[in-house]
Amino acid sequence: MATASSVIVKPARRGATLSQQRMIAGFLFVLPAVLFTLAMFIFPLIMTGWMSLHNWPLLGQATFLGLQNYVDMMNDRQFWASLWFTTQYTLLVTPPIFILAFVLALLVNTALRGVGVFRTIYFIPVVIGLGTSSLLWVWLLNDRVGIINGILLDLNLIQRPIIWLVDKNLAMFAIIVSIVWKTVGFSMILLLAGMQAIPDELYQAAEVDGASYWQRLTHIMMPLLRSTFALALVLSVIGSYLAFDQFYIMTRGGPQNQTITAVYWIFNNSFTYYKLGYGAALSIVLLVILGVLSIIQLRVLRDETTY
Amino acid sequence: MQRLSKLLVVLSLIAALALAACTPPAAPAGEQATGGGQAAGGVTMSFWTRDSNQAQVRALVDAWNESHPNKIEITVIPASEYMTKVGASVGAGAPPDLMAVDLIYVPQFAAASQLTDITDLAKGLPYFEQLSPSHVRLATYDGKIFGLPFNAEGSYLMYNKGLFEQAGLDPENPPKTWGEIADAAAKIRALGDDIYGFYFSGSCAGCNAFTFMPLIWASGGDVLSDDGSTATLTDPNVAAALEFYRQMWADDLIPPGAQADTGTDFANAFTTGKIGMVGTGAFAINNIKTNFPEIEFGATFLPGAEGGASSFAGGDSIAIPAGSKYPNEAFEFIQWATSDEVQLEYYAKLNNLPVRTDLAENEYFAADPRLTVAAEAMAMGKTPYTVVYNQLFNDPNGPWLKMIQTAVFDGRVEEAVNTAQEEFTKILSGQ
Numbered sequence: 001m002a003t004a005s006s007v008i009v010k011p012a013r014r015g016a017t018l019s020q021q022r023m024i025a026g027f028l029f030v031l032p033a034v035l036f037t038l039a040m041f042i043f044p045l046i047m048t049g050w051m052s053l054h055n056w057p058l059l060g061q062a063t064f065l066g067l068q069n070y071v072d073m074m075n076d077r078q079f080w081a082s083l084w085f086t087t088q089y090t091l092l093v094t095p096p097i098f099i100l101a102f103v104l105a106l107l108v109n110t111a112l113r114g115v116g117v118f119r120t121i122y123f124i125p126v127v128i129g130l131g132t133s134s135l136l137w138v139w140l141l142n143d144r145v146g147i148i149n150g151i152l153l154d155l156n157l158i159q160r161p162i163i164w165l166v167d168k169n170l171a172m173f174a175i176i177v178s179i180v181w182k183t184v185g186f187s188m189i190l191l192l193a194g195m196q197a198i199p200d201e202l203y204q205a206a207e208v209d210g211a212s213y214w215q216r217l218t219h220i221m222m223p224l225l226r227s228t229f230a231l232a233l234v235l236s237v238i239g240s241y242l243a244f245d246q247f248y249i250m251t252r253g254g255p256q257n258q259t260i261t262a263v264y265w266i267f268n269n270s271f272t273y274y275k276l277g278y279g280a281a282l283s284i285v286l287l288v289i290l291g292v293l294s295i296i297q298l299r300v301l302r303d304e305t306t307y
Numbered sequence: 308m309q310r311l312s313k314l315l316v317v318l319s320l321i322a323a324l325a326l327a328a329c330t331p332p333a334a335p336a337g338e339q340a341t342g343g344g345q346a347a348g349g350v351t352m353s354f355w356t357r358d359s360n361q362a363q364v365r366a367l368v369d370a371w372n373e374s375h376p377n378k379i380e381i382t383v384i385p386a387s388e389y390m391t392k393v394g395a396s397v398g399a400g401a402p403p404d405l406m407a408v409d410l411i412y413v414p415q416f417a418a419a420s421q422l423t424d425i426t427d428l429a430k431g432l433p434y435f436e437q438l439s440p441s442h443v444r445l446a447t448y449d450g451k452i453f454g455l456p457f458n459a460e461g462s463y464l465m466y467n468k469g470l471f472e473q474a475g476l477d478p479e480n481p482p483k484t485w486g487e488i489a490d491a492a493a494k495i496r497a498l499g500d501d502i503y504g505f506y507f508s509g510s511c512a513g514c515n516a517f518t519f520m521p522l523i524w525a526s527g528g529d530v531l532s533d534d535g536s537t538a539t540l541t542d543p544n545v546a547a548a549l550e551f552y553r554q555m556w557a558d559d560l561i562p563p564g565a566q567a568d569t570g571t572d573f574a575n576a577f578t579t580g581k582i583g584m585v586g587t588g589a590f591a592i593n594n595i596k597t598n599f600p601e602i603e604f605g606a607t608f609l610p611g612a613e614g615g616a617s618s619f620a621g622g623d624s625i626a627i628p629a630g631s632k633y634p635n636e637a638f639e640f641i642q643w644a645t646s647d648e649v650q651l652e653y654y655a656k657l658n659n660l661p662v663r664t665d666l667a668e669n670e671y672f673a674a675d676p677r678l679t680v681a682a683e684a685m686a687m688g689k690t691p692y693t694v695v696y697n698q699l700f701n702d703p704n705g706p707w708l709k710m711i712q713t714a715v716f717d718g719r720v721e722e723a724v725n726t727a728q729e730e731f732t733k734i735l736s737g738q
Contacts, residue, residue: 058394059419138571143564144579165567166510166716252569252703254510256712260704271391272702 048280056277069281078257079282082265083289089261090240092172096180097236101187106217108188109195119192123185130182134249137178141165141250168258171251175259179246183239187232194228195221230301234294241290262286351378352404352633352640355393357386360458360590360623360659364407367653371643377636379405390697393628397421402628405637407457410445410624411696414535417448418694423627423634425641426452432642437665441620441690454626455641456662461618461685462517464488464610465577465591466584468603470495470502474583481607484614485522485551488584492560495583504560504583507552509716511570512708516691516700517619518586518609519711522548524689525611531731535693538731540710546724547612549714556715566716569703578602588621589681593658606677608684620688622662660685698734706730 052069056062073079108119125133140146143161152158164174198221206216244263247253253260253268260268266286270279356364361383368379382403384392390412396402408416416422429435429452442456468478474494482488492504508514520530528544531537539545555561562576577585578599586609595602608616625644627637643649650661655671660682667682693699700707710727714720 057419058390059397059416059421135571142572143567144562144572161564163563163567249569252510254569254703254708254712256709257704268702268704272705273698274390274394 048283051277052281052284054277056275056280058274058276062277065277069278070285072278073281073285078260079262079265082260082262085258085260086241086243086262089172089176089243090237093176093179093240094233094236096176097184097187098233100180100184101191101232104184104188105191105195109192119189122188125182126185128182130245131249133178133182134246137174137246138165138250141174165251166255168255171255171259175246175250178250179243183236187236190232190235191225191228194225197228198224226301230298233301234297237293237297238290241286241293349376349378350633350636351380352631352637353382354379354405354407354640355382355384355389355403356407357389357409357623358383359386363458363654363657363659366657367644367649370649370653371640375639375643377633377639379640397628397630400630402630404627404631404633405625405640406628407623407625408454410442410454410456410620410622410690411701413446413454413624413626414448414692415694415696416626417446417451417453421629422453423629423631424451424453425455425627425638428638428642429455432645434645434647434663434665437663438645439620439622439662439664439685441685441688442622442624442662445690445692446624446626454624455645456622457625457641457644458623459660459662459682459685460517460588460590460621461660461681461683461688462521462586462588462609462621463618463680463684464584464607465587466491466605466607467495467577467580467582468605469580470498470583471605473498478603478605481605482584483607483610485548485610485612488610489551489555489558489560492555492583493558496558496560499581502581502583503562505555506561506565506576506582506585508568508570508573508576509566509712510568510703510708511573512703512705513701514570514573515711516707517588517621519548519552520691521586521609521617521619521688522551522611525609525615525617526613527611527615531691531693533692535691536735538728538735540724540728540731544612546714546720549711549720549723551612552711552715553718553720557718566712577604589658589660589678589685592675592677592681596658604677606680608680616684616687618684618688620685620690622660622685693735695734699731706734 051062053064053066054062055065055068104122108115108122128136140148141164143149143163146161148164149158149161153161162170165171202220202224203216206220211219242263243261244267247259247261247264248267251259253264262282263286266279266282269275269282354368364383365381368381372378386409389408393402393406393408393416402421413422432438439456439459442454442459443452446452446454446456464481466478466481471478471481471491474491474497476491476494482491488505495502495504507518523530523542523544526544526547528542528548529539530542530545532539562582564572565576568576574587574591574594576582577587577591578595580599580602592606595604609618610616625641627634627641631637645662647666650663650666651669651671653659654661655666655669655678658671658675658678660678661667661669664686667686668679672678672682691700698705702708706727709730710723713723713726717723
């Protein structure tokens with residue numbers, strides 16, 4: 001804080017009235033954003049931190065507990081199980097999203113006529129609400145009326161309808177397919193934007209030097225996409241770690257509570273058991289974990305290329 | 308430097324003001340609990356209800372608004388978010404003036420001192436003794452009454468008469484014991500590959516509180532002690548009921564998809580016309596009559612192992628939150644809603660169960676005996692009394708559903724019961 005203000009104050013000391021006025025004008029311009037961030041992010045965050053130090057029931061008086069909620073968390077087996085399950089889910093869902101998004105981005109990164117139609121088609125699932133798409137998949141996967149079982153039966157690949165959501169592995173597979181379908185378009189657009197930011201001259205120069213398509217891809221495009229990869233990866237990992245809707249709607253955490261994600265457990269504590277203080281403490285810990293994970297990813301994929 | 312700090316002060320002031328503007332104003336203290344003093348004619352009361360029965364509630368409130376000077380403004384909230392919204396509004400000091408709430412949550416609200424004591428007003432109603440006993444029992448806390456029945460549901464066994472006939476069963480003589488249910492289910496199952504004898508939503512906690520628990524009660528068992536303080540899942544009737552389901556599952560009398568049904572198919576499975584029997588509620592009658600007129604169905608009580616009958620009495624209670632601005636006017640609405648005329652013209656006539664046992668038999672229900680079955684089921688029904696209902700029974704990841712799944716689908720009845728007993732005990736003791 002001290003360093004930040006001294007940096008800002010420096011121009012003021014020079015005594016230039018104009019620059020002071022500019023500073024005020026600048027402040028006024030950022031004011032709406034500052035207020036918005038304060039009201040929508042900083043204040044709720046502080047409130048969550050404050051709540052996490054209390055036994056905070058939905059109805060009735062909150063009582064101060066100090067760090068007890070955080071101590072309880074150490075012995076909360078379901079929380080650690082959920083965190084581990086969420087990690088597994090993230091590790092499983094990220095590669096298919098990335099590979100498919102990259103392939104799709106390559107396919108639609110051409111100037112061919114009508115390519116916009118394909119871009120739109122791949123992107124459409126992204127604009128569907130996650131709750132809606134999860135419910136859609138519940139019915140697609142249904143054993144009685146679901147089209148997926150219908151197709152598999154018609155192709156004689158299976159003899160009886162598969163009950164997708166009662167087996168942990170099948171359910172996980174089904175959910176991953178649904179999420180890849182739902183989110184791949186977003187990563188595709190990010191990668192596409194990155195690809196289009198690469199100057200054509202680089203490819204042309206390489207082509208003149210006799211580089212093959214594969215060489216151009218691996219030696220020019222991929223290195224230059226590093227920062228885009230980093231952004232897409234961070235967003236995707238955060239999204240996967242915050243997974244909730246798809247599990248809440250498609251499996252309800254079942255079978256036998258094997259698909260309860262970290263956010264699902266926060267939801268259960270807050271809105272099923274009405275332990276809002278404990279839910280807040282879990283949220284803070286998840287925030288810290290996500291912060292650390294994001295820093296690691298950004299460090300690893302730090303972009304040192306310039307052109 | 309000075310200018311900058313001034314600016315920061317101004318900024319933080321603005322931020323504080325903006326935040327203050329965001330929080331809803333608390334109800335003026337003077338208006339609380341003394342609402343009776345308001346000038347007659349023309350207050351507007353806010354009324355919160357859940358979406359599950361909104362059509363009925365809207366019709367009712369419209370009728371009230373047409374005939375009364377005090378108006379009601381209704382807010383419909385999704386059932387799954389109801390408790391959270393009400394909790395938040397109470398916390399912010401701005402509860403509604405009147406609210407309908409799932410009867411199972413009333414003890415929790417009462418225990419947290421969030422409801423207005425209406426004991427004297429309620430007992431003054433000439434038909435107080437005839438009000439749904441389960442609703443009144445759950446609305447009673449520390450000997451005081453905090454709510455009255457507003458919407459009634461009773462679980463019963465619905466069966467497909469057409470399938471019964473095809474299977475050589477007497478459609479006018481539905482099963483009266485578990486053995487008879489299993490026999491009928493087996494005969495119906497034999498009718499075809501995609502026809503099943505019985506259905507239940509295997510991944511839905513609440514559905515099975517509604518339709519499975521009565522099997523235990525009808526056999527003379529229970530899941531909680533009368534005062535709700537201890538778990539009684541080791542009662543042999545619990546294991547027996549689980550074993551009854553497990554055997555039907557093992558015999559392939561229940562569609563395999565039932566295991567994955569989180570409740571989305573609870574109301575739909577029977578409407579395919581390929582299910583012989585299912586535990587359900589009064590709400591299903593209107594739905595099938597309107598949308599699936601080709602299905603001939605009957606209604607009978609959920610039986611015990613060797614006979615008997617029981618039901619889960621559900622629905623909503625209506626209560627006046629502690630911060631209500633117009634408690635007296637609110638009670639006028641409650642009184643009106645439970646009166647003979649309204650119970651008959653706006654409940655029974657529209658295929659909704661009256662909340663009064665003395666009106667279970669009425670001219671409208673006489674035309675459809677299935678509604679009378681549901682109404683009688685509701686009148687004899689029970690409801691667990693506990694302030695941790697959600698955690699025990701409604702939680703999809705909680706001990707109740709886990710017990711049913713472990714016993715029925717994994718076939719480990721004894722382990723299921725013992726684990727659930729332990730987990731119930733833990734929750735009831737506050738962990």
